[in-house]
Amino acid sequence: LVYTLAGRALYRDRAGGSRTLTPGDALLLVPEIEHVYGPAPGERWSEYYLIFEGPVFELWRSAGLLDDPVRHAEPVRSWLARLESVTEVPGRSHVARALTEVCRLQEILAEIWGRSAAAAATSAGDAMDAACAVLEADHG
Numbered sequence: 001l002v003y004t005l006a007g008r009a010l011y012r013d014r015a016g017g018s019r020t021l022t023p024g025d026a027l028l029l030v031p032e033i034e035h036v037y038g039p040a041p042g043e044r045w046s047e048y049y050l051i052f053e054g055p056v057f058e059l060w061r062s063a064g065l066l067d068d069p070v071r072h073a074e075p076v077r078s079w080l081a082r083l084e085s086v087t088e089v090p091g092r093s094h095v096a097r098a099l100t101e102v103c104r105l106q107e108i109l110a111e112i113w114g115r116s117a118a119a120a121a122t123s124a125g126d127a128m129d130a131a132c133a134v135l136e137a138d139h140g
Helices: 057-062 076-085 094-138
Strands: 004-006 009-013 020-022 025-027 034-037 045-049 070-072
Touching: 004 076, 020 025, 045 076, 057 094, 076 094
Parallel strands: none
Antiparallel strands: 004 025, 004 045, 009 020, 009 034, 025 070
């Protein structure tokens, strides 16, 4: 998971994805899809990233919950603090720390990917409502 903090970057993958990343963009990279990303020539950017793997995340992917590789989450400072908290589990055993980290990361992914999907659905629903209103007005 790459979270863009400042600047802009370009992202492309072999699956046909191509985007400009801006602050607040969360980019989920998977090993089997070749990709490149980074700042445009002459530009700079900064990022925070987490590397993770495991059956719980594979289950999410197989269910299609993480299909879109880029989502947006702001404000940046707030989301960065949450991402940083994933690995800040002091004073616990190795097993308890690992379980807490996985749960925190799952919660963050669910909020970022779920929130963006809900916003997209709301936008699409709003557009559909507006189109229906225009049609009804024209054809009364």
